Amino acid sequence: MEIIESIDRMRVWSERERRAGGRIALVPTMGFLHEGHLRLVRDARRRGDRLVVSIFVNPKQFSPAEDYAGYPRDLERDRKLLGREGVDALFCPAAAEMYPEGYQSYVEVTELSAPLCGRARPGHFRGVATVVTKLFNIVRPHVAVFGEKDFQQLQIVRRLVRDLNFDIEIVGHPTVRDEDGLALSSRNSYLDENERRAALCLHRALELAGVLVRRGERNGESLLAAVRSEIAREPRARLDYAELCDPETLQPVGEVNGAALLALAVWIGKARLIDNVILRRGER
Ligand code: PAF
Numbered sequence: 001m002e003i004i005e006s007i008d009r010m011r012v013w014s015e016r017e018r019r020a021g022g023r024i025a026l027v028p029t030m031g032f033l034h035e036g037h038l039r040l041v042r043d044a045r046r047r048g049d050r051l052v053v054s055i056f057v058n059p060k061q062f063s064p065a066e067d068y069a070g071y072p073r074d075l076e077r078d079r080k081l082l083g084r085e086g087v088d089a090l091f092c093p094a095a096a097e098m099y100p101e102g103y104q105s106y107v108e109v110t111e112l113s114a115p116l117c118g119r120a121r122p123g124h125f126r127g128v129a130t131v132v133t134k135l136f137n138i139v140r141p142h143v144a145v146f147g148e149k150d151f152q153q154l155q156i157v158r159r160l161v162r163d164l165n166f167d168i169e170i171v172g173h174p175t176v177r178d179e180d181g182l183a184l185s186s187r188n189s190y191l192d193e194n195e196r197r198a199a200l201c202l203h204r205a206l207e208l209a210g211v212l213v214r215r216g217e218r219n220g221e222s223l224l225a226a227v228r229s230e231i232a233r234e235p236r237a238r239l240d241y242a243e244l245c246d247p248e249t250l251q252p253v254g255e256v257n258g259a260a261l262l263a264l265a266v267w268i269g270k271a272r273l274i275d276n277v278i279l280r281r282g283e284r
Pocket of ligand 1: 028029030056058061128131132150153
């Protein structure tokens with residue numbers, strides 16, 4: 001696996017692979033890899049001839065109140081994990097090269113960035129859309145894989161690829177969970193044992209909504225009330241939002257008609273955890 005730190009070297013690498021006719025797959029990450037990332041990597045492996053993983057903790061997607069400096073990092077461990085997955089190149093640029101002095105260009109996917117996590121984290125998706133655009137321009141992948149756990153992010157990336165005419169296939173990979181249902185996330189490392197147990201309320205609440213829909217409940221308010229009270233039963237949990245929305249537009253919907261996204265953000269200790277499920281009318 002080649003470790004590539006500079007943008008120029010990454011460009012040269014990709015240009016060479018493209019000329020040789022290779023299909024390049026990219027998995028963008030912020031590192032501190034867990035099994036969830038590795039599943040994306042394995043999925044991407046099958047979709048291309050050459051596989052690039054990027055590790056870049058993007059300062060532009062952290063607000064001043066969020067802990068950019070404290071975000072978990074372990075490049076050495078990540079390098080070892082990726083080495084075993086048949087990754088061809090690890091792209092890990094420095095922040096000063098990605099955003100040199102005088103940097104002032106941003107990408108904004110306006111409407112999809114406003115609801116859900118966009119409300120609590122203003123500027124976050126502008127940072128994500130900007131860095132993903134930069135990574136696409138530098139790595140020039142044919143296909144890129146993103147996790148469905150960050151559903152809003154995935155839809156924003158899909159939209160920006162359409163709107164800005166990137167010739168890149170975007171693949172959403174299903175959320176990877178621990179055996180007890182907790183969605184894997186680098187932020188789980190902030191949880192102590194009790195908090196980790198408490199964090200299971202997210203999955204429980206989503207499961208409950210699924211059961212209610214299967215029993216015929218379609219009303220959004222009733223479903224959200226059940227979800228909120230499930231979260232409220234957990235004393236360590238503080239609900240940020242529970243919303244039912246259209247999976248494409250992310251606009252709120254009043255009932256489950258066809259497919260609806262049920263998205264949750266919940267604080268457990270100092271970790272803000274997100275999770276979601278697609279509910280479908282008539283699903284058994
Ligand atoms: O999901 C992430 O890890 C990040 O938001 C991403 C897509 C790598 C952009 O920094």
